[in-house]
Amino acid sequence: MPLSQDEIAFLANVRRWVERDVAPNVTAWDEAGAFPRALYMKAADVGVLAVGFPESVGGVGGSARLRVALQREICRPGSGGLLAGLFSHGIAAPPIVALGSQEQQSRLLPGILSGDKIAALAVTEPSGGSDVANLRTTAVRDGNIFRVNGQKAFITSGMRADVLTVAVRTGGPGASGVSILIVEGNPKGLTRAPMQKMGWWCSDTAILTFEDVEVPAENLIGELGFGFLGLMQNFNGERLGLAAAAWAFSEECLAEAVDWAQARETFGKTLISRQVVRHQLVEMKMRIEAVRALLYEVAERMDMGEEPVADVCMLKNLATETLEFVAGKCVQILGGSGYIRGGKTERIFRESKVLSIGGGASEILTDLAARQLGW
Amino acid sequence: MKILVSAKRVSDPNAKLAIAKDGKWIEGDVEYILNPFCENAIECALQIAEANEGTETVAIGIGDDETARFIRQGALARGIDRGILVSAEEASIDSDLIARIYQGVVHREKPDIVLLGKQAIDGDSNQVGQLLAEYLGWPQATFASKVEVSGNKAIVTREVDGGLETLEVSLPCVITADLRLNEPRFASLAGIMKAKKKPFDELEIDDLDLEDTDTKVQIVGLSTPSGRKAGVIVKDVTELVQKLRSEARAI
Numbered sequence: 001m002p003l004s005q006d007e008i009a010f011l012a013n014v015r016r017w018v019e020r021d022v023a024p025n026v027t028a029w030d031e032a033g034a035f036p037r038a039l040y041m042k043a044a045d046v047g048v049l050a051v052g053f054p055e056s057v058g059g060v061g062g063s064a065r066l067r068v069a070l071q072r073e074i075c076r077p078g079s080g081g082l083l084a085g086l087f088s089h090g091i092a093a094p095p096i097v098a099l100g101s102q103e104q105q106s107r108l109l110p111g112i113l114s115g116d117k118i119a120a121l122a123v124t125e126p127s128g129g130s131d132v133a134n135l136r137t138t139a140v141r142d143g144n145i146f147r148v149n150g151q152k153a154f155i156t157s158g159m160r161a162d163v164l165t166v167a168v169r170t171g172g173p174g175a176s177g178v179s180i181l182i183v184e185g186n187p188k189g190l191t192r193a194p195m196q197k198m199g200w201w202c203s204d205t206a207i208l209t210f211e212d213v214e215v216p217a218e219n220l221i222g223e224l225g226f227g228f229l230g231l232m233q234n235f236n237g238e239r240l241g242l243a244a245a246a247w248a249f250s251e252e253c254l255a256e257a258v259d260w261a262q263a264r265e266t267f268g269k270t271l272i273s274r275q276v277v278r279h280q281l282v283e284m285k286m287r288i289e290a291v292r293a294l295l296y297e298v299a300e301r302m303d304m305g306e307e308p309v310a311d312v313c314m315l316k317n318l319a320t321e322t323l324e325f326v327a328g329k330c331v332q333i334l335g336g337s338g339y340i341r342g343g344k345t346e347r348i349f350r351e352s353k354v355l356s357i358g359g360g361a362s363e364i365l366t367d368l369a370a371r372q373l374g375w
Numbered sequence: 376m377k378i379l380v381s382a383k384r385v386s387d388p389n390a391k392l393a394i395a396k397d398g399k400w401i402e403g404d405v406e407y408i409l410n411p412f413c414e415n416a417i418e419c420a421l422q423i424a425e426a427n428e429g430t431e432t433v434a435i436g437i438g439d440d441e442t443a444r445f446i447r448q449g450a451l452a453r454g455i456d457r458g459i460l461v462s463a464e465e466a467s468i469d470s471d472l473i474a475r476i477y478q479g480v481v482h483r484e485k486p487d488i489v490l491l492g493k494q495a496i497d498g499d500s501n502q503v504g505q506l507l508a509e510y511l512g513w514p515q516a517t518f519a520s521k522v523e524v525s526g527n528k529a530i531v532t533r534e535v536d537g538g539l540e541t542l543e544v545s546l547p548c549v550i551t552a553d554l555r556l557n558e559p560r561f562a563s564l565a566g567i568m569k570a571k572k573k574p575f576d577e578l579e580i581d582d583l584d585l586e587d588t589d590t591k592v593q594i595v596g597l598s599t600p601s602g603r604k605a606g607v608i609v610k611d612v613t614e615l616v617q618k619l620r621s622e623a624r625a626i
Contacts, residue, residue: 013563017561
């Protein structure tokens with residue numbers, strides 16, 4: 001299903017907004033370690049935060065294809081931190097949509113989709129990320145509250161989030177003991193510590209420590225012990241998004257490398273006139289085009305109602321491997337200037353690795369794909 | 376209060392235009408955008424409407440179905456209440472006829488303020504607002520960089536050579552928007568989808584009972600700018616200063 005005229009017009013607006021308000025600032029935001037909080041509200045005004053959320057909760061809907069095309073626009077400045085931070089609600093809010101009651105949805109979602117409140121998903125713990133079923137943070141019911149104890153790590157937007165979607169253990173071991181609680185504001189007993197990263201500098205990442213944090217019982221999302229189900233529903237969308245980002249960043253790197261190769265002269269000839277460089281550029285283009293084709297095919301299948309889990313896993317791995325290949329080669333082509341901070345390629349190179357770790361590490365996804373294929 | 380605001384499409388300034396064979400118009404697969412000054416006028420109208428409850432905002436454009444798309448996606452999608460398209464072939468109208476068409480629409484709509492872009496960035500004529508005010512016999516405040524409406528008057532700050540001029544004009548009036556008036560908002564996807572359901576009237580020039588529908592200006596010819604001449608490499612600063620003085624006459 002191709003994009004509608006309305007969607008194309010919307011994407012053109014997003015592109016103009018990114019060009020005008022975002023792209024000129026991303027390097028400064030990275031160096032400062034944060035983008036302004038007001039950017040969430042600006043993004044909401046442009047309408048990008050509402051995409052992918054149903055109209056019933058204040059969203060505008062939107063197909064997987066539209067979400068891929070939107071990511072492409074947001075990724076033009078080549079900043080993974082911007083994407084991760086600005087869209088942290090993209091993984092924090094879907095469990096509320098999927099499992100939350102009417103009351104919870106109308107209480108929590110409007111503020112998130114309007115950009116007034118920052119939302120973050122807190123699942124990963126210092127002891128492990130991909131093994132969600134074995135998480136250790138506990139929540140014990142005590143009258144009208146849950147008492148939460150434990151630690152979460154690598155939480156994107158965790159320093160600033162007003163709404164934390166937290167996976168906790170409310171029952172016995174394994175997936176059926178996992179529930180989701182919403183932690184609002186800064187309750188007593190919650191401490192946040194920043195983590196310094198290889199990339200994604202403009203997006204804050206936190207270790208969250210819960211010491212007897214009291215969470216109102218009405219903030220339990222879905223039924224007790226059904227949290228794992230809510231988190232699982234995130235996975236396909238999140239992995240498609242990460243694959244789209246990896247594809248977009250690959251294209252941005254390549255474009256910068258091609259521009260450079262056309263302009264840069266060595267020993268009296270442009271770099272692009274050298275066969276060794278030309279062939280590398282085509283090799284990269286070829287791999288990127290393969291990612292793009294698979295990306296749109298998987299998106300289309302998701303829009304048809306399929307849940308192609310194995311394909312999404314393989315797509316994300318292909319896209320992130322391609323990005324690592326392309327970003328490395330592009331830094332090499334740019335030479336010294338590819339090593340200097342301020343350009344897209346240098347940043348994308350630093351930020352390529354996180355995409356094959358977050359949202360399901362490559363090894364986990366490969367094995368999941370094998371199991372899904374019945375092997 | 377009621378505000379009539381312009382929504383004119385212009386060829387994308389970044390697009391490479393080709394001149395048609397007759398030398399009087401552009402041709403090919405031309406990309407269009409909404410005139411940036413109209414975007415400022417639309418933003419201004421929306422801000423006045425937000426500050427004054429009960430204000431109705433109406434966008435007007437002249438052209439064909441494509442122009443209608445710009446009225447919807449550029450004005451209604453941002454929050455303008457309804458649209459009016461006056462059908463005409465853009466190549467066959469001049470500033471004077473546009474002003475008279477607006478005058479005809481003003482007689483039908485009876486707005487308190489007509490807000491236009493100070494000029495369209497394709498023809499750069501900068502005439503319509505001034506002509507319209509003259510034909511209506513209304514006060515005008517052009518090149519607005521700030522607009523405040525209170526009661527039955529508008530306080531308009533204009534950017535003039537060497538400074539700012541502040542005018543007080545009584546309503547109804549014509550105001551034309553400059554680039555620094557505001558930072559136009561973007562239409563969201565929800566806004567774009569809602570815009571399709573907003574009231575939209577299509578009129579013919581004949582519907583407006585204009586006394587005069589003649590055009591007074593004809594495009595005789597268009598030509599592209601001549602190519603940039605190659606630069607000269609000077610051997611030292613003395614030669615540079617000499618050339619700047621004798622050839623460029625820059626110092």
